[in-house]
Amino acid sequence: MDLRYSLEDEEFRAVVRAWLEVEVPAHGPPPSPDDWPARRAYDTAWQRKLHAAGLAGIAWPRAFGGRGLPVSQQLVYLEEYARAGAPYVGVNFVGLMHAGPTLIAEGSDAQRAFHLPRILAGESVWCQGFSEPQAGSDLASLRTRAERRGDEYVVTGQKIWSTRAHVADYCELLVRTDAQARKHAGITWLILAMRQPGVTVRPMRTIDGESHFCEVFLDEVRVPLENRVGAENDGWRIANVTLRFERGTAFAQHIINLRAQLVRLAALTKSRSAARGAPRDDLRRRIGRLDASVEALWRMTQMCISEAEWTGAPSPLGSAVKLRYSELGQELAELAVRVVGRPIIGAVELDDLRTDDVAREYLWSLQSTIAAGTSQIQRNLIAQRILGMPKGR
Numbered sequence: 001m002d003l004r005y006s007l008e009d010e011e012f013r014a015v016v017r018a019w020l021e022v023e024v025p026a027h028g029p030p031p032s033p034d035d036w037p038a039r040r041a042y043d044t045a046w047q048r049k050l051h052a053a054g055l056a057g058i059a060w061p062r063a064f065g066g067r068g069l070p071v072s073q074q075l076v077y078l079e080e081y082a083r084a085g086a087p088y089v090g091v092n093f094v095g096l097m098h099a100g101p102t103l104i105a106e107g108s109d110a111q112r113a114f115h116l117p118r119i120l121a122g123e124s125v126w127c128q129g130f131s132e133p134q135a136g137s138d139l140a141s142l143r144t145r146a147e148r149r150g151d152e153y154v155v156t157g158q159k160i161w162s163t164r165a166h167v168a169d170y171c172e173l174l175v176r177t178d179a180q181a182r183k184h185a186g187i188t189w190l191i192l193a194m195r196q197p198g199v200t201v202r203p204m205r206t207i208d209g210e211s212h213f214c215e216v217f218l219d220e221v222r223v224p225l226e227n228r229v230g231a232e233n234d235g236w237r238i239a240n241v242t243l244r245f246e247r248g249t250a251f252a253q254h255i256i257n258l259r260a261q262l263v264r265l266a267a268l269t270k271s272r273s274a275a276r277g278a279p280r281d282d283l284r285r286r287i288g289r290l291d292a293s294v295e296a297l298w299r300m301t302q303m304c305i306s307e308a309e310w311t312g313a314p315s316p317l318g319s320a321v322k323l324r325y326s327e328l329g330q331e332l333a334e335l336a337v338r339v340v341g342r343p344i345i346g347a348v349e350l351d352d353l354r355t356d357d358v359a360r361e362y363l364w365s366l367q368s369t370i371a372a373g374t375s376q377i378q379r380n381l382i383a384q385r386i387l388g389m390p391k392g393r
């Protein structure tokens with residue numbers, strides 16, 4: 001792996017930077033966080049612009065409509081994207097970051113031909129229906145069942161924590177197709193169309209006052225056989241491909257954003273210390289340590305993206321990236337609350353920051369060590385799949 005940027009990479013950087021400098025301000029500010037139809041419209045309109053500019057699916061192979069950029073230019077793109085403060089991938093996250101890549105790796109030609117262009121162009125929004133009330137960390141114990149009747153499956157059960165399911169068109173759905181088999185062996189990966197009879201979506205309110213995710217109830221929902229990805233009962237293997245994309249490369253943009261957050265925090269610490277008339281060496285040291293950690297994490301991410309390019313899917317190293325990213329994000333958000341101090345309980349402007357945004361970011365950061373597999377589960381995976389340690393009892 002050569003981490004230096006070539007002349008060609010720098011030329012690409014200039015093109016991306018120039019495009020973002022015009023388009024980001026033109027796209028306007030994001031809508032209110034609880035107006036989900038407006039959020040969908042905002043995020044998908046941005047995706048359409050990226051697509052029209054040839055910047056959708058930068059890591060996707062050209063054969064599937066992506067830009068097929070080499071790793072170095074993917075990294076340049078992500079750096080410029082964060083620098084410009086461009087819109088968050090938002091409702092397009094699941095489609096672009098793991099459903100699309102799973103279809104590229106495991107889908108049929110017909111599934112790829114139908115879904116991939118729509119995901120890239122911001123025309124279809126995906127959600128993930130993996131977790132259930134009794135199946136989170138132990139995902140393989142899921143119970144939503146799919147019975148084969150003629151040329152379709154009839155699906156009944158319940159999913160939970162399905163992020164943005166209330167604005168989704170499709171769902172990557174795990175179902176049990178063989179109740180007698182070992183639990184990992186009776187699972188199938190289906191593409192579920194969300195807008196059809198029998199699908200009920202109920203948003204759930206979180207501690208930050210928003211409704212990021214939903215319960216999804218499935219009552220005799222029809223799914224055509226051609227919507228099965230891979231073979232029947234081979235869904236556990238395919239789910240692991242999805243999870244490796246979700247944990248490995250999907251967070252790259254978030255990790256770059258950590259650096260932007262850290263720069264804001266350093267500026268705030270400086271001005272708060274000046275206002276109090278006393279420098280805070282303890283805070284300066286913590287910020288210095290965080291800076292080094294974010295840099296190290298970015299290098300791990302580069303390695304992960306680079307590996308994914310060679311092998312077609314991220315390796316289990318993604319668990320280490322996800323673990324470190326989520327814990328660092330929490331540390332940063334918690335430190336921001338400390339730096340703001342008492343004004344955190346109001347909605348006050350400090351420098352360019354609103355203190356209620358800092359509080360909301362802190363509350364939201366609490367989810368990161370749970371979503372996409374908890375930190376304990378990532379540690380288990382690191383122990384078993386990277387370090388080769390035996391399974392605990």
Ligand SMILES: Cc1cc2nc3c(=O)[nH]c(=O)nc-3n(C[C@H](O)[C@H](O)[C@H](O)COP(=O)(O)OP(=O)(O)OC[C@H]3O[C@@H](n4cnc5c(N)ncnc54)[C@H](O)[C@@H]3O)c2cc1C
Nearest residue numbers: 128129130131136137161162163367370371372373374376
């Ligand atoms: C913001 C957010 C978004 C999400 N989005 C989605 C989504 O779109 N689609 C979806 O399907 N799911 C989604 N999830 C669900 C997420 O994948 C689960 O919450 C997660 O896998 C944990 O499962 P659980 O909540 O059932 O906790 P549990 O599995 O009940 O875990 C409870 C505690 O026990 C610990 N634990 C469990 N098993 C072990 C073990 N073997 N070893 C050590 N410790 C263990 C866990 O680490 C945790 O601390 C989302 C979650 C969050 C927070």
